[in-house]
Amino acid sequence: MVYTSQVDAAGQIRVAGLDAAKLRQAAAVVAAMVYSGVMSFILLKIIGAVIPLRASASDESVGLDVCIHGEEAYVQTGGSSIMHSA
Secondary structure (H helix, E strand, O other), X not given: XXXXXXXXXXXXXXXXXXXXXXXXXXXXXXXXXXXXXXXXXXXXXXXXXXXXOXXXXXXXXXXXXXXXXXXXXXXXXXXXXXXXXX
C-alpha cells in the first residue's frame, strides 16, 4: 500500500490510511525500541566492567553445570545407542 501525506487546515499531517494517533503510536513504539536497546547496552557495559558476562573457555569445555553447581547434568556414557552403528 502506498501512503500519501497532506497537511490539513489545522496544520495536522494526514497520511492516507493513517491518522495522527497511529503515527504517534508508531513513533512511540520505535522510540521504546531504541530506548530499550540503548539502555540494555549501557547496563551490560556497566555490569561487564564489574563482573564477566561470559564464562571462560576452560569452564565451557568442562561444562558449566560442573563449574557452577558442582554436579554433572548429563552422564557421559559414550554417546547414544542410536548413534552406534551395527
